[in-house]
Amino acid sequence: MIGAGVVGLAVAFRLSKSGLRVVVVEKEEGPGMGVTSGQAGVIHVVQLPFGSLKSRLAREGNRMYDGLCRELGVKLDRMPALLVVRGWVKVPALAAAFLYLKLGLRGEFRTRLMRGRGLRALEPLLADGVKAGLVVEGYGTVDVAGLVSRLKAASEENGARFVFGCRVTAASRTPAGVVLHTTRGDVRARSVVNAAGLYSDDVSLSLGRDLGRLDPGLGVMAVYSGLDLSCVVAPLPLGVGKRTKGGAIIPATDGTVIVGPTLRMAASKDDVAHNQDDVDILEGKFAPLLRAAGNLVRVYAGTRPLSPTRDFIIDFDRGARTVNLVGIESPGLTAAPAIAETVERMIREALR
Ligand SMILES: Cc1cc2nc3c(=O)[nH]c(=O)nc-3n(C[C@H](O)[C@H](O)[C@H](O)COP(=O)(O)OP(=O)(O)OC[C@H]3O[C@@H](n4cnc5c(N)ncnc54)[C@H](O)[C@@H]3O)c2cc1C
Structure with a gap:
């Protein structure tokens, strides 16, 4: 090996x-x-x-x-993932996304369409601006x-x-x-x-x-304490045809919450440098999905072999x-x- x-x-x-x-x-x-x-x-x-x-x-x-x-x-903590949309504009596209996932997952992992209220019953930290989403069972963090x-x-x-x-x-x-x-x-x-x-x-x-x-693809993640999250949360649409799933808000097994990763080309295979811009991108994308902000405790990065x-x-x-x-x-x-x-x-x- x-x-x-x-x-x-x-x-x-x-x-x-x-x-x-x-x-x-x-x-x-x-x-x-x-x-x-x-x-x-x-x-x-x-x-x-x-x-x-x-x-x-x-x-x-x-x-x-x-x-x-x-x-x-x-x-290993098992949990569902909530793939959500904010505002009403994207709600009609959810039915198509639901059918796409249902066909792709062939019934192996249960998938449901839900309104905001149902989603908030599963994940009370979801912001009011989240209007609907898909619940995909079978996710986990290790x-x-x-x-x-x-x-x-x-x-x-x-x-x-x-x-x-x-x-x-x-x-x-x-x-x-x-x-x-x-x-x-x-x-x-x-x-x-x-x-x-x-x-x-x-x-x-x-x-x-x-x-x-x-190609080395750099991904930056921000880690927060003080968020009692119990589901993976990600905004739709997912990155179809792109080189990333687009990141998520993730309850880690140690009780912290990881937000990310991003994706940009790294300068080299050893490059894991990150800066405040990366954190701003993450907060701009993910903070509106939650009703609490948490405390930023750490930022780290990894490089993918694309x-x-x-x-x-x-x-x-x-x-x-x-x-x-x-x-x-x-x-x-x-x-x-x-x-x-x-x-x-x-x-x-x-x-x-
Ligand atoms: C930002 C980011 C987030 C990710 N998040 C997830 C996630 O949430 N879920 C998920 O499923 N996947 C995720 N991944 C992907 C996952 O991390 C990788 O697919 C996985 O870690 C790859 O493991 P590996 O053993 O192939 O590579 P590595 O962990 O890189 O192991 C390869 C090893 O080979 C050694 N090596 C290299 N060259 C030599 C040599 N010439 N001689 C001897 N040893 C050598 C290296 O030192 C290294 O230790 C993520 C990746 C990144 C970068």
Whole structure:
């Protein structure tokens, strides 16, 4: 395994649990320090377009989360998402949005149309200006730090080894498999999974596959205390065809509320710089949805690996016995258990 982000960890856990000998090499000094460290912790339901791989894997991953978190002892809060409109002008468009979601979700996740009063019964913090919306069941928020640490510990209990501070610089193929050349010496493997997040495009090139280049997409989030929110709240319309779902107001598992993320191009893959303009954009978009403001306690940012195909790329090179996970942008946290299941199938086939 190359990379100990949430995706690499989910794969390592799954493979080690199934009895395979797993070594995880990670360039940072600990797990979950890449894209995984700068995210919002939402277990999503709606990812557009519905026909995409990321949309399907997110729905599958979502359904696997209760079992995974129970098994690992990680906090997962389930809640509905309220996709709302302010003012009466957009209300007629809601019926079309409702049908679109209902068809796309195929009854797997319950969706209802509701007026403002019904929505406020579910979420008393909603502002009076919210006139109607859609309720989508099955969302959740997860303790990401807890998930990362438990996935690592459980993988180790299954016999997996982690080597930190170990960057893969090149790779070569041998009849027996692949040799990874790293800053801490060579690692020989019968099979390799590239889960290198923002750098998975470079790593896949080293493994002999050109799967396109990743763009770094910066997302800023603001964290508030003093808001007793119990549902995910997002304004409609959702970003159909855009590179973001548009962000939301999110009750985190630690009792704070996360607002965001935004999306703009980052200066580089390491760029997580943010400023007051980002907070102003977030407050301008989301504050009118709530009747209370809360206290801003923290602002943070993460950088997404925006995929050249606008979808997850799961590339199985049967001959080389490698799997490249490239462009695992949002909702990669949600999809992680389903990605792990897919990878396990591929690795089993490669090793047959
Ligand atoms: C702002 C933002 C908000 C998000 N919110 C959500 C959300 O609410 N819900 C959701 O489902 N998803 C969300 N996501 C998406 C989610 O965070 C990612 O899809 C997921 O974290 C990707 O995990 P990963 O393991 O693929 O990547 P990473 O976490 O980046 O892990 C890859 C690892 O590989 C290591 N690595 C890289 N190159 C090398 C190398 N050459 N050698 C060794 N190691 C290497 C890195 O150091 C890193 O630790 C969000 C993303 C962002 C940026």
